[in-house]
Amino acid sequence: MKEINLNFRNIRLGFECQRCGKCCFGSSRKIGIRLYFQEVSAIQRFLENTEDQKFEEFAWDYLTFAAMPELIGELEFVREFRQTLGDFFFSVGRSFDSRNYFVEYYVLKTFQNSGRCIFYNPLTRECFIHEVKPSTCRLYPYYASIDVPAGRIDFRHHSGECPGLKGKAEAELFRLGEEGLRLAKLIREHYSTLASLLGGEDEGRVRDVFVEGMRYVEASPEEARREFKRMTARKRVVSLRDYFLENGLINASASYRNSLL
Numbered sequence: 001m002k003e004i005n006l007n008f009r010n011i012r013l014g015f016e017c018q019r020c021g022k023c024c025f026g027s028s029r030k031i032g033i034r035l036y037f038q039e040v041s042a043i044q045r046f047l048e049n050t051e052d053q054k055f056e057e058f059a060w061d062y063l064t065f066a067a068m069p070e071l072i073g074e075l076e077f078v079r080e081f082r083q084t085l086g087d088f089f090f091s092v093g094r095s096f097d098s099r100n101y102f103v104e105y106y107v108l109k110t111f112q113n114s115g116r117c118i119f120y121n122p123l124t125r126e127c128f129i130h131e132v133k134p135s136t137c138r139l140y141p142y143y144a145s146i147d148v149p150a151g152r153i154d155f156r157h158h159s160g161e162c163p164g165l166k167g168k169a170e171a172e173l174f175r176l177g178e179e180g181l182r183l184a185k186l187i188r189e190h191y192s193t194l195a196s197l198l199g200g201e202d203e204g205r206v207r208d209v210f211v212e213g214m215r216y217v218e219a220s221p222e223e224a225r226r227e228f229k230r231m232t233a234r235k236r237v238v239s240l241r242d243y244f245l246e247n248g249l250i251n252a253s254a255s256y257r258n259s260l261l
Helices: 037-048 052-065 075-086 135-139 170-198 200-211 221-233 254-259
Strands: 005-010 089-094 101-108 142-147 152-157
Touching (some): 101 170, 152 170
Parallel strands (some): 005 152
Antiparallel strands (some): 089 101
C-alpha cells in the first residue's frame, strides 16, 4: 500500500472510557457494524476456545438483566444462547451486473428493539469478545476516513454522544494512528482476497473500486438505516454466493447458509 498520511486536525479531545455502554447499544448501533472476513474468523476462533463457564456466566447475567430468573440454571438455555452468539453476523451482497450476487462484507447483529450488540453484557457493562472486538469498536469514539488514492486517513470524533470524550487529545493520537493503519490494511486484505476469489471481470472491478481506489467512510446512523432498509428490501431473485465461506476462510451456521439461497 502506498504511503499514508495521518490527519488529526479534527481530533480535539482525548478519551477516557466511562463504561456506560453507549457505544454498544442505542440509536447509533441499531444497524450493527461492518465486519470483514478476518474479524469474523477471529471472533469465531475466540468463541470456539472460550470455556463453557464463561458462556454460562454471560447467559445468567442476560437472564438477570431481562428479569427472567426462572431460567437461570437451565443448561438448555445456555446451549441456545451459545448458538445465538455463534450466529453473530449477516452478510451484505453486491452485484456489478444485477445477476451475479456475492457477499461483499458482514454486519454484526444487534437486538433490533434496543440496538444492543449481542456481545454486550448489560449487567456487567463488558464486551464478551473484548480481546477480538472489531476495528470500528477499537476506534470508537473516533472515526477514520481512508482515502487510498489521496494517500490520507482523516480522523474525527463521533457525533458527541460518548461521555468519555474529554481531556487532551495528544494521548490518543498514537493509538489512533495505529488503529487507522490497521483498519486500512484489514480492508485492503479483505477486498484483495475477495477479488482473487471472484476472478474474471469482477476481480478487476473489485480491485479498481475497493483496493486501489479505496475510499472508506464510516456511515452515519442515518446512512446506516438507509443501507439496512435497502438490504432488507432486496428481492432474492438469485442466490447469494459467499466466497469466503466456500473457501473455508470463515465458518457459518445452518441458518446463515440457508439465508444465502
